[in-house]
Amino acid sequence: MSPDLSRRNALKLLAANMAALVAGCGKPPEHILPYVHMPERLTPGVPLQFATTLPLGGYGRGVLCSSVEGRPIKVSGNPLHPASLGATDVFAEADVLGLYDPDRSQACRQDGGLCAWEEVEAALRPRLDAIRGGAGFRLLTGPISSPTLLRLIEELRRKSSNFRWHIHDPLEDSAARQGSVLAFGKPLFFLPRLGEVEVLATLDADPLGPGPAQIFHARGFSQRRRMRAGEMRMSRVYALQSAPTLTGANADHVVTLSPGDVGAAAVALARALGAPLPEPKLTAALQRKIAAIGRELAAHPGHALVLAGPSQPPDIHALTHWINKKLAAPIACFNPSSDAATLAELAADLAAGKVDTLLVCGCNPAYDAPGDSPIRDAIRKARFSLHHGLYFDETASLCGWHVPESHPLEAWGDLRSVEGTASFTQPLIEPLYDTRTLGALLAWFTGEANAKDYDLVRATWSAEKGADFEAFWRKGLHDGVVAGSAPVAIDPGEPALPKIEPPPPDSGFALRVRPDPNLYDGSFANNAWLQECPKPLTKEVWGNSIGISPADADRVGVTNGDRLRLSTGDRAIVAPARIDSGCAEGVLSLDLGHGRAQAGHIGTGIGANAYALRSTEALWSIAGVEARKEDGGPGFLSTQKQFEIDGDRENIFPSETLDRFTDLSAGQADPPSLYPEHDYARADARWAMVIDSAACIGCNACVVACQVENNVPVVGPEEIARNRDMHWLRIDAYELGGPDGRVGFQPVPCMHCEKAPCEPVCPVEASVHDSEGLNVQVYNRCIGTRFCQANCPYKVRRFNFFGYADGQDFSDLGAQIMHARFNPDVTVRARGVMEKCTYCVQRISGARREAEKQQRPLREGDVTTACQDACPTRAIHFCDLADRNSAVSRLRQEPRHFALLGQLGTKPRTTYLADVRNPNPEMEGGGK
Structure with a gap:
C-alpha cells in the first residue's frame, strides 16, 4: 500500500478535513460585515488592477494583474517597469492557470505521506540546534535576485558557521561565466542594449528566445526594426547558427554552419578587427561572407554588437568580449548578484557526509540536472532533507520532508529584473492552501519563527529609506517599480585576447x-x-x-x-x-x-x-x-501543416527588402462583389486592426493572452490530433525561401470582414454585423451547422466539438478551483457552437461605459485588445478607423499596407503591413 493510502495518513487527512469543516461552519475570527455598505474600491464584477512582479529564471518581470472580487484572472505588462514596458511573455500570461492548478502541492509531507506544518517544525527544531552547533547546513535554490531573500541568506551565513548556499540553474550559461573569467579575470554579467544596435551578429545566440530578458530584448530589437514612409533606417541582423533560433528567424541573413565553423567564424570576425589570431579554416564562400559582416560591424562603432550563445565554448565567449570592446558595443556590464557554490560542489559535500541538514528550494535537480550528475543519489545521503516548492515533484520525492510553496500571486516579496530594477510582489489573493514562502522558511532558520512576508520585505527596504519609508512604500506598490534601484553599469576594463582552442574532431x-x-x-x-x-x-x-x-x-x-x-x-x-x-x-x-x-x-x-x-x-x-x-x-x-504556396504569394505574405518597400502599392483596389454594402455613417466607431508583419517576432504572447482573456478552452492532444484546435488567434509561419532560410510571422485573428462570407450562409443569423463593423457571433443562436467555417477563407472560426468547460474538460481542467480562472465578462461557451475572435468586444463595452460615466467620447487608447496589450514589439494596433488621425487610419495609408487575400473582396477590418528585411548587398545568400 502506498504511503498516501495508508490508514495512518487517511486518518490524518480525515482529521484535517473535519477541522476545515468545523472552521468553515463557525464564525470567522475577524469581525465581518454584510455588503450593506460597499467596501472602498470594490464593485462586484468590476476588475481592479494591482502592480506586482512575476519571477522567471530568478528575475522579475513587472506586471499588472486584474482581480475580480479577490480573484486574479488576467496578467498584463506594467508600462512603468523598464524590463517589461507594458508587455508580457507566454509565461507571465499563463501564470494565472498555475495559480489555480489543482496539482499544486497543498499540504506538507513526510516520506510522501501527508503531515501538518507543526510536525515539520518539530522535526526541524533539533536540526536548528545542530546547525547552531556547527553541523553542515546546505541550501540549494534556483537563481535569486530578491533583495529580501539575499538579506536572509546573508543572515544565515552569519549565524551558522558551516552554512553554504548552492545555486542550480538548468539554463545557466556556464560558458559565458567562464568566458568572462578568461577575458576579465572574474565573472561578470553582460546585458546587451539592442535598442542601440544597428548591426547585430549572433553566434548560436538567441536573445529573442525564451527567458527573463525576452521582453526587454524584443522591445529594443523592434525599436531598430520599425520603419514608416520617410523613415528608411533599419538595423541589420546576421545569425550564424547550427540550429534554428527565433533570432535567426527574424534575421536578415542566416548562415547555417557546423558547430566548429561557428567558432571559426568568430575568429575570422576578430581577425577582421585586427586580432593577431591564426587564420581559421573556412571555405572561400564563407570567408567572403564573414569579411562582409566584419566590414559592416567595423563601420558602425558604438552601434555594432556580437553575441555568443551558450553552446559556444568559453574561449569564443571571451573572444566576443574582445570584439565588442573594439566595436565600443552597446552592452552594459554588472557584477553578479551572488557568489553561491555549484550543484557539483553540493553533490561532493553530500557524498563526503558533510551535510546534516539540506534545504532544496525552488529547483528540481532530480529532473533537470545533467544526466551524469550524482545529485539524485547524493540527496538521500543528507541526514535531514526538506524540499520546498510549488509541486511535489521529482526532487520532492527524494527528500524526507516537503513544504508547499506559495504562488507568486499569493505572496509578498521583491525581485530585480534583468537590468537591475527592483519591484515588489504583492498578493492578489489569500493563499489557497497551507503554503509557505521561501522568505518565511529562511526567516524560521534565522530565529523569526512567526515572521510575516510583509514585514520581511518592509524590513529590507526600511533600513535603506529611513524616515520617508511610508511614502516610498506606497509609491513602490502603486507603480510596481522601486525608482532608482537599478545598479550603475561598471567598466570591466580591457579584455584579454584568449587563446583559441581547436574544436574537437567530429564524431557522430x-x-x-x-x-x-x-x-x-x-x-x-x-x-x-x-x-x-x-x-x-x-x-x-x-x-x-x-x-x-x-x-x-x-x-x-x-x-x-x-x-x-x-x-x-x-x-x-x-x-x-x-x-x-x-x-x-x-x-x-x-x-x-x-x-x-x-x-x-x-x-x-x-x-x-x-x-x-x-x-x-x-x-x-x-x-x-x-x-x-x-x-x-x-x-x-x-497545428500547422507545411506546404508550398502556388501562385501569387504576395496576396498572403508579401515580403520586400528595405530599398524596395516603397514600391509596394498603398492599399488595394476593391474587386467587384455581390455582398451588400454596410452603412457606417451613423456608427459611434469603426473598429479596425493593423498588424505589422515586420515587427512580429512570433513569440506567442498574443496567442496566450487571447486565450486567457476570452476563456478559450484547452482541448488536449487527442483533439489536436483530429485538427480540433480552439485558439482564436494563430501565428502563421512562412518560410520565405532562398538560401537564408528566413521565416515570416503573421498573426491571424478573425478578419472582421465588412463583406463577410460567413454571414449569408448562416441559417439562424448567428454570424452578423453590428453597427460598428464587428463580425459578431451570437452564441445562443448558433446551432452548429459549421457553414460559416466552411465559407471562411481565412479559417479563423473554431467549432466547439465538446463541452470543454462543462464536464468534458481535458484532464483535471474541470476541477472546481479551475473555475476561478474565467473572465466573468466573457461567455463560457457550451458544446456545439462556433467560436472566434471578437476584437475583445467586452473591453470595447467596458471602455464605452467608462467614457459615458465621464460624459466624454471614446479616445484613442481607451480600448486595447488582449493581443495588443501583450505584444512586446508593439506590432498590433487597434483603434477607431473613423478617426482619420488614429494610428490605424495612418497605418492604412502606408506603402506596406495590404489586406490578406484582398483579391476576394471581403474588405477585412484586420489588415497588415508587409514584411521588410534589410539584407546586405555584399552577401550572396546565407548558405556555406
Whole structure:
C-alpha cells in the first residue's frame, strides 16, 4: 500500500478535513460585515488592477494583474517597469492557470505521506540546534535576485558557521561565466542594449528566445526594426547558427554552419578587427561572407554588437568580449548578484557526509540536472532533507520532508529584473492552501519563527529609506517599480585576447539543446495553456521532437514522425524525428523541459527528457551522439501543416527588402462583389486592426493572452490530433525561401470582414454585423451547422466539438478551483457552437461605459485588445478607423499596407503591413 493510502495518513487527512469543516461552519475570527455598505474600491464584477512582479529564471518581470472580487484572472505588462514596458511573455500570461492548478502541492509531507506544518517544525527544531552547533547546513535554490531573500541568506551565513548556499540553474550559461573569467579575470554579467544596435551578429545566440530578458530584448530589437514612409533606417541582423533560433528567424541573413565553423567564424570576425589570431579554416564562400559582416560591424562603432550563445565554448565567449570592446558595443556590464557554490560542489559535500541538514528550494535537480550528475543519489545521503516548492515533484520525492510553496500571486516579496530594477510582489489573493514562502522558511532558520512576508520585505527596504519609508512604500506598490534601484553599469576594463582552442574532431552527431519556448526549463510542464500553445518555429504542441537536416534524415533513414533513438554513453532517449532545413548537417536539435516523471496530470509523460543526455561538461552542445531509427511511434503533433504556396504569394505574405518597400502599392483596389454594402455613417466607431508583419517576432504572447482573456478552452492532444484546435488567434509561419532560410510571422485573428462570407450562409443569423463593423457571433443562436467555417477563407472560426468547460474538460481542467480562472465578462461557451475572435468586444463595452460615466467620447487608447496589450514589439494596433488621425487610419495609408487575400473582396477590418528585411548587398545568400 502506498504511503498516501495508508490508514495512518487517511486518518490524518480525515482529521484535517473535519477541522476545515468545523472552521468553515463557525464564525470567522475577524469581525465581518454584510455588503450593506460597499467596501472602498470594490464593485462586484468590476476588475481592479494591482502592480506586482512575476519571477522567471530568478528575475522579475513587472506586471499588472486584474482581480475580480479577490480573484486574479488576467496578467498584463506594467508600462512603468523598464524590463517589461507594458508587455508580457507566454509565461507571465499563463501564470494565472498555475495559480489555480489543482496539482499544486497543498499540504506538507513526510516520506510522501501527508503531515501538518507543526510536525515539520518539530522535526526541524533539533536540526536548528545542530546547525547552531556547527553541523553542515546546505541550501540549494534556483537563481535569486530578491533583495529580501539575499538579506536572509546573508543572515544565515552569519549565524551558522558551516552554512553554504548552492545555486542550480538548468539554463545557466556556464560558458559565458567562464568566458568572462578568461577575458576579465572574474565573472561578470553582460546585458546587451539592442535598442542601440544597428548591426547585430549572433553566434548560436538567441536573445529573442525564451527567458527573463525576452521582453526587454524584443522591445529594443523592434525599436531598430520599425520603419514608416520617410523613415528608411533599419538595423541589420546576421545569425550564424547550427540550429534554428527565433533570432535567426527574424534575421536578415542566416548562415547555417557546423558547430566548429561557428567558432571559426568568430575568429575570422576578430581577425577582421585586427586580432593577431591564426587564420581559421573556412571555405572561400564563407570567408567572403564573414569579411562582409566584419566590414559592416567595423563601420558602425558604438552601434555594432556580437553575441555568443551558450553552446559556444568559453574561449569564443571571451573572444566576443574582445570584439565588442573594439566595436565600443552597446552592452552594459554588472557584477553578479551572488557568489553561491555549484550543484557539483553540493553533490561532493553530500557524498563526503558533510551535510546534516539540506534545504532544496525552488529547483528540481532530480529532473533537470545533467544526466551524469550524482545529485539524485547524493540527496538521500543528507541526514535531514526538506524540499520546498510549488509541486511535489521529482526532487520532492527524494527528500524526507516537503513544504508547499506559495504562488507568486499569493505572496509578498521583491525581485530585480534583468537590468537591475527592483519591484515588489504583492498578493492578489489569500493563499489557497497551507503554503509557505521561501522568505518565511529562511526567516524560521534565522530565529523569526512567526515572521510575516510583509514585514520581511518592509524590513529590507526600511533600513535603506529611513524616515520617508511610508511614502516610498506606497509609491513602490502603486507603480510596481522601486525608482532608482537599478545598479550603475561598471567598466570591466580591457579584455584579454584568449587563446583559441581547436574544436574537437567530429564524431557522430552534435546535439544542440535549448530552452523550450513554451515550457522553459520544464517548470511550466503542467500548464495546459502552454502545452497547447504552438511553438513559434515548428508549431508543435504537446511534446518535443528531434530536428534533423534533410541530408542526415536520408542518411539515418527517417522521415517526419519516425521514432529516433539518441544515445551517448549509457544514456538514451527516444523522440520523433522532424526534418528541419535549418539544422546544419551533423547537427540535431531538441527542446528541454519535456519528459517529466512527476509534473502533474497535464505534464507527466509528455515528450522526451533531453536533460538525460547532458553532461556536466557539455550542457548545451553534446558531441558524439549516436542516432538510430526505431520502429513505431505516433509522430508529433503540429497545428500547422507545411506546404508550398502556388501562385501569387504576395496576396498572403508579401515580403520586400528595405530599398524596395516603397514600391509596394498603398492599399488595394476593391474587386467587384455581390455582398451588400454596410452603412457606417451613423456608427459611434469603426473598429479596425493593423498588424505589422515586420515587427512580429512570433513569440506567442498574443496567442496566450487571447486565450486567457476570452476563456478559450484547452482541448488536449487527442483533439489536436483530429485538427480540433480552439485558439482564436494563430501565428502563421512562412518560410520565405532562398538560401537564408528566413521565416515570416503573421498573426491571424478573425478578419472582421465588412463583406463577410460567413454571414449569408448562416441559417439562424448567428454570424452578423453590428453597427460598428464587428463580425459578431451570437452564441445562443448558433446551432452548429459549421457553414460559416466552411465559407471562411481565412479559417479563423473554431467549432466547439465538446463541452470543454462543462464536464468534458481535458484532464483535471474541470476541477472546481479551475473555475476561478474565467473572465466573468466573457461567455463560457457550451458544446456545439462556433467560436472566434471578437476584437475583445467586452473591453470595447467596458471602455464605452467608462467614457459615458465621464460624459466624454471614446479616445484613442481607451480600448486595447488582449493581443495588443501583450505584444512586446508593439506590432498590433487597434483603434477607431473613423478617426482619420488614429494610428490605424495612418497605418492604412502606408506603402506596406495590404489586406490578406484582398483579391476576394471581403474588405477585412484586420489588415497588415508587409514584411521588410534589410539584407546586405555584399552577401550572396546565407548558405556555406
